[in-house]
Amino acid sequence: MAAALPLAVLGLLLLGPGGRGHAEPPRDTLREELVITPLPSGDVAATFQFRTRWDSDLQREEGLSVLLKADRLFHTSYHSQAVHIRPVCRNARCTSISWELRQTLSVVYDAFVTGQGKKDWSLFRMFSRTLTEPCPLASESRVYVDITGHNQDNETLEVNPPPTTTYQDVTLGTRKTYAVYDLLDAAVINNSRNLNLQLKWRSPPEHEAPPAPFLHAQRYVSGYGLQSGELNTLLYNTHPYRAFPVLLLDTVPWYLRLYVHTLTITSKGKENKPSYVHYQPAQDRLQPHLLEMLIQLPANSATKVSIQFERALLKWTEYTPDPNHGFYVSPSVLSALVPSMVAAKPVDWEESPLFRSLYPVSDSSSYFVRLYTEPLLVNLPTPDFSMPYNVICLTCTVVAVCYGSFYNLLTRTFHIEEPSTGGLAKRLANLIRRARGVPPL
Amino acid sequence: GIAWFLALAFPPLTQRTYMSENAMGSTMVEEQFAGGDRARGLARDFAAHRRKSGALPVAWLERTMRSVGLEVYTQSFSRRLPFPDETHERYMVSGTNVYGILRAPRAASTESLVLTVPCGPDSTNSQAVGLLLALAAHFRGQIYWAKDIIFLVTEQDLLGTEAWLEAYHDVNVTGMQSSPLQGRAGAIQAAVALELSSDVVTSLDVAVEGLNGQLPNLDLLNLFQTFCQKGGLLCTLQGKLQPQDWTSVDGPLQGLQTLLLMVLQQASGRPHGPHGLFLRYRVEALTIRGINSFRQYKYDLVAVGKALEGAFRKLNHLLERLHQSYFFYLLPALARFVSIGLYMPAAGFLLLVLGLKALELWMQLHEAGVGPEEPRGASGPSPPVLPAQSVGLASLVAPLLISQAMGLALYILPVLGQHVATQHFPVAEAEAVVLTLLAIYAAGLALPHSTQRVVSAQAPDRGWMALKLVALIYLALQLACITLTNFSLGFLLAATMVPAAALTTPCGPRPLYAALLVLTSPAATLLGSLFLWRGA
Numbered sequence: 019m020a021a022a023l024p025l026a027v028l029g030l031l032l033l034g035p036g037g038r039g040h041a042e043p044p045r046d047t048l049r050e051e052l053v054i055t056p057l058p059s060g061d062v063a064a065t066f067q068f069r070t071r072w073d074s075d076l077q078r079e080e081g082l083s084v085l086l087k088a089d090r091l092f093h094t095s096y097h098s099q100a101v102h103i104r105p106v107c108r109n110a111r112c113t114s115i116s117w118e119l120r121q122t123l124s125v126v127y128d129a130f131v132t133g134q135g136k137k138d139w140s141l142f143r144m145f146s147r148t149l150t151e152p153c154p155l156a157s158e159s160r161v162y163v164d165i166t167g168h169n170q171d172n173e174t175l176e177v178n179p180p181p182t183t184t185y186q187d188v189t190l191g192t193r194k195t196y197a198v199y200d201l202l203d204a205a206v207i208n209n210s211r212n213l214n215l216q217l218k219w220r221s222p223p224e225h226e227a228p229p230a231p232f233l234h235a236q237r238y239v240s241g242y243g244l245q246s247g248e249l250n251t252l253l254y255n256t257h258p259y260r261a262f263p264v265l266l267l268d269t270v271p272w273y274l275r276l277y278v279h280t281l282t283i284t285s286k287g288k289e290n291k292p293s294y295v296h297y298q299p300a301q302d303r304l305q306p307h308l309l310e311m312l313i314q315l316p317a318n319s320a321t322k323v324s325i326q327f328e329r330a331l332l333k334w335t336e337y338t339p340d341p342n343h344g345f346y347v348s349p350s351v352l353s354a355l356v357p358s359m360v361a362a363k364p365v366d367w368e369e370s371p372l373f374r375s376l377y378p379v380s381d382s383s384s385y386f387v388r389l390y391t392e393p394l395l396v397n398l399p400t401p402d403f404s405m406p407y408n409v410i411c412l413t414c415t416v417v418a419v420c421y422g423s424f425y426n427l428l429t430r431t432f433h434i435e436e437p438s439t440g441g442l443a444k445r446l447a448n449l450i451r452r453a454r455g456v457p458p459l
Numbered sequence: 460g461i462a463w464f465l466a467l468a469f470p471p472l473t474q475r476t477y478m479s480e481n482a483m484g485s486t487m488v489e490e491q492f493a494g495g496d497r498a499r500g501l502a503r504d505f506a507a508h509r510r511k512s513g514a515l516p517v518a519w520l521e522r523t524m525r526s527v528g529l530e531v532y533t534q535s536f537s538r539r540l541p542f543p544d545e546t547h548e549r550y551m552v553s554g555t556n557v558y559g560i561l562r563a564p565r566a567a568s569t570e571s572l573v574l575t576v577p578c579g580p581d582s583t584n585s586q587a588v589g590l591l592l593a594l595a596a597h598f599r600g601q602i603y604w605a606k607d608i609i610f611l612v613t614e615q616d617l618l619g620t621e622a623w624l625e626a627y628h629d630v631n632v633t634g635m636q637s638s639p640l641q642g643r644a645g646a647i648q649a650a651v652a653l654e655l656s657s658d659v660v661t662s663l664d665v666a667v668e669g670l671n672g673q674l675p676n677l678d679l680l681n682l683f684q685t686f687c688q689k690g691g692l693l694c695t696l697q698g699k700l701q702p703q704d705w706t707s708v709d710g711p712l713q714g715l716q717t718l719l720l721m722v723l724q725q726a727s728g729r730p731h732g733p734h735g736l737f738l739r740y741r742v743e744a745l746t747i748r749g750i751n752s753f754r755q756y757k758y759d760l761v762a763v764g765k766a767l768e769g770a771f772r773k774l775n776h777l778l779e780r781l782h783q784s785y786f787f788y789l790l791p792a793l794a795r796f797v798s799i800g801l802y803m804p805a806a807g808f809l810l811l812v813l814g815l816k817a818l819e820l821w822m823q824l825h826e827a828g829v830g831p832e833e834p835r836g837a838s839g840p841s842p843p844v845l846p847a848q849s850v851g852l853a854s855l856v857a858p859l860l861i862s863q864a865m866g867l868a869l870y871i872l873p874v875l876g877q878h879v880a881t882q883h884f885p886v887a888e889a890e891a892v893v894l895t896l897l898a899i900y901a902a903g904l905a906l907p908h909s910t911q912r913v914v915s916a917q918a919p920d921r922g923w924m925a926l927k928l929v930a931l932i933y934l935a936l937q938l939a940c941i942t943l944t945n946f947s948l949g950f951l952l953a954a955t956m957v958p959a960a961a962l963t964t965p966c967g968p969r970p971l972y973a974a975l976l977v978l979t980s981p982a983a984t985l986l987g988s989l990f991l992w993r994g995a
Contacts, residue, residue: 093602095564128564130528130599238643240629242740250629342779344646346569395569395646397741397780 048156050082051372053196055164056175056217058229060129060137061095062144067372068121081153081201082161085145086123096126120372140216148214152201159201162371163215166194178216187370189377191232191358191385196371232257232356233264233315237349237391244329244399249274251323251350251391255315257357262384263293264354266323268309270347272300273330273398276307280326283311286319303336329398337400344395352391355384460808461954468715468791470705472801476794478685479783480678483773487689492768494593495761499658502589509583515614520557523592528599529559529610536622536637541877542889554614556623560644561595563604571607571644572774573742574767575652577733579616586655586749588612590760594767605775607644613733620652620733628740649679649774649781650744651767652733659757660749662693662700663766665793667745669735672725672945675743676781677788677796682773683745684793686766692758695750696793697721705795714791721790723988725947743781787946799946806942809953813935816961820928855929865903872899923965934960951988955979 051067066082091097102120127144129137142148152159162185165177181197182205188194199213234254241247253264270276278297283290294312298305315321338345361382378386448458466472478484501523508516517533524531537553562568574594576587595610613619622637627647629639665683667674687694695701697720702710724731732746749763787799873895884891934956942949959979963972977983 093564095562097565236641236643238629239646242628242630248629340779342782344780392568392645397646400782 048153049158049372050153050156051158051160051162052082052085053162053164053371053373054215056137056139057126062127062129062139064125064127064144065373065376066123069118069372081151081156081159082149083153084147084149085141087145087147090144090146091125093128094125095128096124098122098124100124120375138216138218141214148212149201150212156202160371161199161201161213161215162196162373163199163217164194165197166192176218178218179213185371187374188358188360189374190387191356191360193360230254230256233262233352233354233387233389235350235352235389235391237394239347239394239396240324244397246326246328247274247396248280248324248326249276249347249394253313253315253321253323253352255317255319255321257317259317260357261314261316262354262357263312263314264352266309266311266313267351267353268307270300270307270309270327271345272302272304272306273332273345274307274327274347274396275300275330276309276325276327278309278325281309281323282325283313283321283323285316285321290314290316290321302330329396331399331401334401337403341398341400344397347394347396349390349393352387352389354387354389356387357384358382460805460812463808464802464805464950464954465715467789467797467802467805468718469711473714473791473795473797476677476681476684476796478678478681480777480779480781481783482776482778483678483682488769488772490765490768490772492594492597492764493761494597494764495759497596498586498589498593498760498764500589501592502585502658505588506583506585509578509585515555515557515578515612517555517557520588520612524557524559524595524610527559527592527596529561529595530642531557531559532640532642533557534623534626534638534640536619536626536635538618538622538633538635541874542892552615552618554619554622556611556613556619558609558611558623558642559595560642561598561604561608561610562644563607564602566605566607567645568607569645570605570648571609571646572771573609573611573647573650573737573744574771575611575613575620575650575733577613577616577620577652577654579614584654586658586760587653589658590655590764590767591653593760594764597764597768598771603772603775606648606777608771609644609647617730617733617736621736624736624740632739647737647740647742648777650734650737650742651770652744652746653749653767654732654746655749655760655763657749657751659751659759660763661752661754661757662695662750663687663763664695664698664748664750665745666731666734666748667790668721668724668729668731669738669744670730671728672947673735673738674725674786674788675734675738675745676784676786678781678784679743679745680790680793681784682770683747683766686769687793689769690762690766692762692766693754693756694793696790697724698750701792701794711791714795718789718791718797722947722951723992725945726951727988727992728945728948741780789946802946803942806938806946806950806953809950809957810935810939810942812957812961813931813938817928817931817935820924820931824924824928855926858926859929859933862903865899868899868902869896927964931960952981952984955984956981 049067049069051069053065053067055063055065057063066086068082100120100122102118102122104118105115106118108114108116127139129139149161163177163181165175165181165184177197181199182203183198183200185196185198186193187196199215201213232255234256236252236254238250239247240250249268249270251266251268253266255261278299283292290313292311292313294310296308296310298308300307309325311323313321313323444459451458504519504523505516508519521531521533534556535553536556537551540550540552560571574591576584576591578584578588591610591612595608598604598608611620611623613623618635621633622635623640625632625635626637626640627643665680667680669675684694686692693700697717699713699717699720702713704710705714730736732748734744734746737744747763747767751757785796785798789797789802791797873892876895877891938949938953938956941952956979959975963976
C-alpha cells in the first residue's frame with residue numbers, strides 16, 4: 019500500500035525431524051532475528067523471524083518473543099503473518115531430510131499513532147517491552163537495524179546504544195547497512211540488564227513525498243452507474259533508464275462481464291502490445307475470467323491497462339444478505355524481475371541472516387518482486403427485496419376484491435325460499451319461550 | 460391537487476424522521492475533538508497565504524497535510540466557460556485541487572468517506588479549511604477507522620468539485636480538462652461539504668438539494684439531525700428555524716413555508732452546494748453551512764468539529780451503502796419529512812384533470828361522430844358532418860410534428876449554433892444564444908398556420924377537439940415523466956399549465972385565452988420565478 023518497502027521481521031522456526039530416533043540435534047538450530055527498518059515516511063517496519071529445527075514447537079518465554087505483545091500490535095498500519103514449512107537436506111549428500119518451519123510476522127508501526135508524529139522511536143515505545151535476555155534455546159538471536167541513512171555524510175540519524183558490528187548487504191537492489199546486536203553476546207545486554215534500542219533523527223526530515231519504489235501499481239474502477247464500468251490498472255515503472263517486463267494476472271468474477279475487445283494498454287500515450295496474452299473466459303456461476311499478460315513497461319512511465327465490463331443481474335437467491343455493500347474483485351498479481359541498482363552476490367543460506375531469504379535473487383542483476391494491487395468493491399444492480407411481499411399483497415387484494423365481486427355478480431342467483439313452518443327443535447324452543455314469557459320464534 | 464399539496468405540511472401527512480439504517484442507529488459515540496485553537500491558527504495561516512498568492516496556496520496545503528500525516532495529491536483542472544464571466548471577463552477558469560487521504564489502518568482501501576471544503580475566488584472559506592486540517596490531525600491519531608477518509612480542498616467552488624469527481628471516476632461528462640488523479644481510495648460511500656463564514660457560528664444550515672433535483676438518502680440528514688440535537692446546536696433548513704410545536708397551526712404553517720422553499724430549490728435543478736455534484740455518482744452527500752448572525756449564543760469550531768467527528772464515526776460503521784431510507788422526499792422541517800407515497804397524489808390529481816378533460820373531449824367527439832352517418836362527399840346541399848376522428852388523425856400529425864421539432868430545435872440549436880453564429884455574425888456568444896432562441900420562438904408562430912388546415916377541413920366547431928385531445932394527453936405524459944424524476948419541477952409546471960390548458964377553447968374570448976396560455980408557458984414561469992427569487 020504505502021510506497022515504502024516494509025522490511026518484515028521474519029520469524030523462522032525450523033522444526034526438527036519428527037522423531038527419527040537420532041541423537042538430540044545440536045542447539046545451533048534455533049535462530050531468531052528481528053530486523054527494524056525506519057521507513058522514509060516515519061513509520062517503522064519490524065520483522066520477527068524464528069527458525070528452528072526442534073521437533074516440537076517449544077514455548078519461548080525469553081528472547082525476541084517477549085516483544086510480541088498483542089495490544090501494541092494492533093496499533094499498526096499493516097501486519098502480515100506467514101508460516102513456511104519445507105523439507106531441507108541434513109547433509110550435503112541429502113541422505114536424510116529434516117523439516118524446517120519458519121514463522122514470520124511483519125508489522126508496520128504507524129508513527130502518528132505510536133509516536134505522536136515524531137519520527138524517533140524506541141523498542142519500548144513500539145512494543146512496550148524491552149529485550150532482557152536471549153532465548154536460552156536459541157543458537158542465534160540477533161537484532162538488525164537498518165541504518166542506511168547513517169553512513170552518509172550528514173549523519174541524520176543516531177542509534178543508541180551504538181552497534182558493535184555492522185552488516186552490509188544488497189537488498190531489493192540497493193546496498194543497505196545494518197547495525198547488528200547479538201543478544202547472545204554478553205556485552206550487549208550486560209550493562210543495563212535490558213536492551214532498549216533507540217533511534218533519534220538529528221535533523222528533522224523535511225516533509226516531502228516519500229520516494230517511490232521502482233515498480234508499484236494501482237487499480238480502480240471507473241465509470242458510474244449500475245450498468246457498466248471500466249477496470250483500470252496503472253503500472254508505474256520509476257526506474258530512470260531500464261525497461262522490464264511484468265506478468266499481470268487478473269481474476270475477475272463472472273458477474274462482471276468483461277469485453278475483451280475493449281482491452282487497451284497504453285504507455286506514454288502510445289499503445290503497448292503485450293508479448294503474451296492468455297485469456298480464459300468466464301462461465302456463469304462456474305468459473306471467473308482469467309487474464310494473464312506479459313507487458314513490457316518502458317522506463318520512467320505509467321502504463322494503463324483498461325478493460326470495460328458490464329454488471330450482471332444475479333438470480334434472486336444468489337444475492338448476499340448485504341448486497342448493497344458490493345461485491346469484491348480480487349487484486350491483480352504482478353510478478354516482475356526488477357533490475358537492481360547494485361549487483362547482488364550469491365548468498366550462502368546458512369551463514370547469511372534469515373531475512374535474506376525474503377529477497378531471493380536468481381542472478382545479480384535483478385530481484386524478484388510480487389505485488390498485489392488493492393481489492394475493489396463493485397456494486398451490482400440490486401433488486402428491491404420487498405417486492406415479492408408487495409406483489410403478494412396486491413394480487414391477493416385484487417383477486418379478493420375485484421375478481422370476487424365480479425364472480426359474485428356474474429354467478430350469484432337468488433331464489434325464493436319458503437320459510438319452514440316446523441321442526442322439532444323449533445317447537446321445543448317455542449315451548450320454553452312461552453314458559454319464559456318471551457315472544458316465540 | 461393543490462389543496463393536497465398545501466396539506467402536506469400538516470401532521471397527518473408528515474412523519475417524524477427516523478434512522479432506517481441499523482448500522483448507524485444504535486451506537487452513540489463520545490466525541491473527543493478539542494482542536495479548536497489549532498483550527499483557528501491554521502485558518503489564519505491559510506487566509507494569509509491565500510491573500511499573498513491570490514489563488515489556493517497549494518504548496519502550503521501540501522506541506523500542512525503531509526505534516527498531519529495524510530497522503531497528499533494535487534490535481535489541476537481548467538474549463539473553458541461557454542459565456543464570458545461578467546464579473547471577471549474571462550473565458551478560461553483553471554485551478555488546483557488538493558486532497559489528502561487518511562488510510563485506515565489494516566484496511567484494504569476498498570471504501571472511503573469524503574470531507575470537502577470548497578474555496579471559491581470570492582468566498583475563501585478559510586475557517587473551514589482550518590477545521591478540516593485540525594480534524595484530519597485528530598482523526599489521524601485514532602485506530603478505529605475502517606474506511607479511508609479523503610480530505611478535499613477544491614478551488615473555484617463547484618467547478619473544482621466536478622473536476623475532482625470526474626477524474627476520480629475517470630469519466631468526462633462536462634468537458635472539463637483535468638489531470639488524472641494519482642491517489643484513490645476505493646468506492647466513496649458518503650461525503651460532507653463544509654462551508655463556514657466565520658470562526659463562531661450561531662447556526663448550521665443543512666442543504667440537501669442536488670443537481671437536477673436529486674436528493675441524498677434521508678438517513679444522512681437524519682444523522683446530522685441527531686448530532687445537532689446531541690450537541691445542542693441550532694440547525695436550520697433553508698435558512699428557517701425549526702418550529703417546535705406541531706399541534707397548533709403555527710408549526711405546520713412554518714413547515715409549509717420551508718416546504719415551498721425546498722420545492723422551489725429543487726425545481727430550479729441547481730445544486731445548492733458542492734454536495735449536489737456527488738449525487739450523480741451515487742455518493743450520498745450533504746452541505747453544512749455555518750452562519751453567523753445576530754444571535755446571542757454562539758458555537759465555536761470545537762462544537763462544529765465534534766458534530767463532524769461524531770457523524771464521521773457513525774458513517775464509519777456503515778456496512779452497506781445508504782439505501783434503507785427514502786431517496787424521494789420533501790422536508791417541511793429538519794425532523795419531519797413527506798415521503799413520495801404521500802406527495803405524489805398531489806401531482807396525480809393535477810394530471811387527472813387533464814385526463815378527465817381529454818375524456819370529456821373524446822365523449823363529445825364520439826357524439827358528433829355517431830350522429831348522421833352520411834358517406835363522405837354526399838350529394839346533399841348541406842356540407843356533411845364528417846366523423847372527426849378519421850380525418851383528424853391524419854392531419855393531426857403535422858402540427859404535432861412541428862411542435863415537437865420546435866422543442867427539439869430549442870434544445871439543440873442554440874448550443875450548436877453558438878459557434879457558427881459567432882463566426883459568421885458579429886455577435887458575442889451570449890447574444891448568439893439568445894437570438895437563436897428568439898428566432899425559434901418566432902418560427903413557432905407559424906404553428907397556427909399549419910393547424911388552420913386541420914380546422915378548416917372539418918366542421919368548424921368540432922375540428923379543434925381532436926387536436927386538443929391529443930395535445931392534452933401529450934402534456935399529461937410529459938408532465939408525468941418530469942414529475943417522476945424531479946417532483947418539484949413537475950408539480951410547479953403542472954400547477955401553472957394545467958388550468959390554462961384545460962380551460963382554453965377557441966370558442967371563448969380569444970385574446971384572454973391567448974394571454975393566459977403565454978403567461979403559463981414554461982418560459983414565462985421560469986421568468987416569473989426568477990423575479991420571485993431575486994425579490995425574496
